[in-house]
Amino acid sequence: MxxxxxxxxxxxxxxxxxxxxxxxxxxxxxxxxxxxxxxxxxxxxxxxxxxxxxxxxxxxxxxxxxxxxxxxxxxxxxxxxxxxxxxxxxxxxxxxxxxxxxxxxxxxxxxxxxxxxxxxxxxxxxxxxxxxxxxxxxxxxxxxxxxxxxxxxxxxxxxxxxxxxxxxxxxxxxDIEIEPDTPMENRCDGCGRCIKACPTGALMAPFQINPHRCLSYITQIRGFIPEEFRKPLGNRIFGCDTCQEACPNNRNVEIPNHREFVPDIPLERDLKKLTKLSKQDFSKVFRDTAAGWRGRNVIRRNAVCAIGNSKDVNTIKLLESLTKDLSQTVREQALWSLKNHPCL
Ligand code: SF4
Ligand code: SF4
Known part of the structure; x- marks a missing residue:
């Protein structure tokens, strides 16, 4: 060989x-x-x-x-x-x-x-x-x-x-020379489904993305979420798969099930709990995954934004308490979420 x-x-x-x-x-x-x-x-x-x-x-x-x-x-x-x-x-x-x-x-x-x-x-x-x-x-x-x-x-x-x-x-x-392979021909048929599905117009044109409008990037920035992206964020807490989900080439693909990727603790997705995530729980739950690298308050802020986009009347008291949170970013986001809550 x-x-x-x-x-x-x-x-x-x-x-x-x-x-x-x-x-x-x-x-x-x-x-x-x-x-x-x-x-x-x-x-x-x-x-x-x-x-x-x-x-x-x-x-x-x-x-x-x-x-x-x-x-x-x-x-x-x-x-x-x-x-x-x-x-x-x-x-x-x-x-x-x-x-x-x-x-x-x-x-x-x-x-x-x-x-x-x-x-x-x-x-x-x-x-x-x-x-x-x-x-x-x-x-x-x-x-x-x-x-x-x-x-x-x-x-x-x-x-x-x-x-x-x-x-x-x-x-x-x-620096070892090894025989190169042949590039694969492009199988993207230009159907445009991904561009149509993008909630913010981040896909400006085929093969052109504006990262500053991409929700995957927005969920990872620190500080305040720019106002125009708060509604389009919906219930996203970290990342965005929308343009990938829209692509027919992602249907009927293999599920490799690599055991290495199973996290020790499944990620918490309950928005109410995420807004109150303690330092200890954050490090326990998110430490192992790529969702943790921007820190606890980024996840909490995104959860507060998502609650503001939810239709759950039971989240209003929680948002009121979060307007007094120690984190300025969380406090500001809670005020917006209250103001824009569909149940108020
Ligand atoms: S990841 Fe989401 S926001 Fe970013 S380009 Fe794809 S659909 Fe648009
Ligand atoms: S949805 Fe997939 S196949 Fe269609 S244009 Fe986008 S990347 Fe290409």
Whole structure:
């Protein structure tokens, strides 16, 4: 078996669903697109701001010759089928959490697996390696497309044929030369369902997203939620899956059920409880997931906003008490939620 086959075999053995190889050629076409996005203020603060690090892999690992791209599916049964989860449970309204944030934080899971792969390769061939998992620098969706893992849809997500866009991506950069794969042809048919479904117009045009209008980004900012996004947020607590749910290419996909992604404690979705989340409970429940990285008061503020969008009359007293909360952001949000509560 040659090195490439051995890597693929080992990666699949440890639970990575797809593996592809591409060269470390700079992403010149994307460099232009990026420059245009920068000029129009369409780059989110969570992305790397040094543009050279994004389009030129040599800046990330001098001498790099190959980018090995990996995808791992994260859909879980039984609690995470494609059907939209209910907005209410016995006892009150519930919040919606993006599928990727409901499972165990993929950063830890993927980095650990890619470290195992680096160990595996190092035993066969000496080389330099750099692991990348959502660092915001390498253009990982573009690299994945070039490595034949899938295609980029009009909603700017990377889709794989078997798992749809419900995948986490990770890469290993290396100075070992490995034969590249052929990029996959684009299977997005331009139906426009994702653009139509987007509640805020964040998908401005095919393949163009304004991150500042994207509810996934809005649920993660600190401080006050800009007024125009409070109603469109609905009952979202963290992230937004709407444009992915709208895509026909995400129907009838495989549910990989990776055990690594099962969190120790299922996420709390009861909005009333979330508004009162203690430090201890926050760290117990959210510590393991990608929904926790912006802190407790971001989750509490989003829950207060979602309650203001609910039709539950029993939440009014709770909102009144939250107008005296220690957090200024929560207090301000509670005032808005009271003013805009459908039952008042
Ligand atoms: S994640 Fe939500 S808000 Fe963001 S582009 Fe998709 S549908 Fe629009
Ligand atoms: S919904 Fe249609 S246009 Fe959007 S990504 Fe899917 S196939 Fe492409």
């Amino acid at each position: 040659n090195l490439k086959r051995e890597i693929i075999h080992f990666a699949k053995k440890i639970g990575l669903d797809r593996v592809g190889f591409t060269t470390a050629e700079p992403f010149l076409k994307e460099k232009e697109i990026l420059a245009d996005r920068m000029a129009r203020n369409l780059v989110s603060p969570f992305e790397e701001q040094d543009m050279e690090l994004r389009w030129d892999p040599q800046k990330l690992l001098p001498g790099v010759k190959t980018i090995i791209c990996f995808a791992m599916g994260y859909l879980m049964n039984p609690y995470d089928p494609m059907e939209t989860s209910p907005d209410e449970i016995k006892g009150g309204p519930v919040g919606k959490i993006s599928r990727y944030a409901k499972v165990k934080d993929y950063h830890f899971v993927l980095v650990k697996k890619l470290e195992e792969i680096v160990d595996f390769i190092s035993k066969k061939e000496a080389g330099q390696f750099k692991i990348m998992v959502d660092t915001g620098s390498l253009m990982e969706k573009v690299a994945a497309q070039r490595a034949g893992l899938g295609w980029i849809g009009e909603n700017t997500c990377l889709f794989t044929p078997e798992l749809g866009s419900w995948v986490f991506l990770g890469e290993i950069l290396t």
